[in-house]
Amino acid sequence: MGKDSGIGVLDKSVMILHVVAEAPRNLGELCDATGLPRATAHRLAVGLEVHQLVARDEGGRWIPGPTLGRLAATARDAVRDAGLMVLPRLQEITGESVQLYRREGAERVCIAAAEPPTGLRDTVPEGTRLPMSAGSAAKVLAAWADPDTLRTVLADAAYTDRSLAEIRRRGWAQSVAERAAGVASVSAPVR
Known part of the structure; x- marks a missing residue:
């Protein structure tokens, strides 16, 4: 899924971003895909949602949020x-x-x-x-x-x-x- 930075909360949050980029996920699916405990997955996903890094679709599942698009648009290679x-x-x-x-x-x-x-x-x-x-x-x-x-x-x-x-x-x-x-x-x- 990526590299381990050694900063646990950051690595878990980035893992959530990767997982919801693969497919919309409800809490159970998020836990299954990441291996995170339910409380941790929920706390991090809600935190990412506050920053609009993830959002919810019409079914309440987490999906990539609008901030990701705004950040990507400014990335230079x-x-x-x-x-x-x-x-x-x-x-x-x-x-x-x-x-x-x-x-x-x-x-x-x-x-x-x-x-x-x-x-x-x-x-x-x-x-x-x-x-x-x-x-x-x-x-x-x-x-x-x-x-x-x-x-x-x-x-x-x-x-x-x-x-x-x-x-x-x-x-x-x-x-x-x-x-x-x-x-x-x-x-x-x-x-």
């Missing part, structure tokens, strides 16, 4: 913003679909994309989650991952630690039909 400035020109130069990915655990998430206006393309919409097991973007992200993540990712990967060392030396990765038949890709790290 410098890497994504920079990518949105570059990706359209890269797409124009190559004539191909281009994506920018960020690793989240054992997955990679498309945080920006630009597609050609016509013709065949391998469309990967923003927000798409793909495994880190195959594809040039997965290899590039794995090549510069921390050792613990790398061990986890290599267990199911179509690539090896040796091939990642070569990618680090060369500075880019390629793949042909690793993730999907008929799809080839080239990726480079963005730092």
Whole structure:
């Protein structure tokens, strides 16, 4: 569900936010999904409701609240913003679909994309989650991952630690039909 900050009340509150984001929850469902005692779950959910981080739907179940949307609207992602400035020109130069990915655990998430206006393309919409097991973007992200993540990712990967060392030396990765038949890709790290 996320990381443990060591601040119990905060971690439990964030867990409630994640759980109600998955599906509307009444108190019993909230307790089942979080493992929290009934009194704790109720106290925290009501507190989150005061701050409009959660709200109640027409059935009285907790759902994400309007404050989350307001906070999200002001969030900035410098890497994504920079990518949105570059990706359209890269797409124009190559004539191909281009994506920018960020690793989240054992997955990679498309945080920006630009597609050609016509013709065949391998469309990967923003927000798409793909495994880190195959594809040039997965290899590039794995090549510069921390050792613990790398061990986890290599267990199911179509690539090896040796091939990642070569990618680090060369500075880019390629793949042909690793993730999907008929799809080839080239990726480079963005730092």
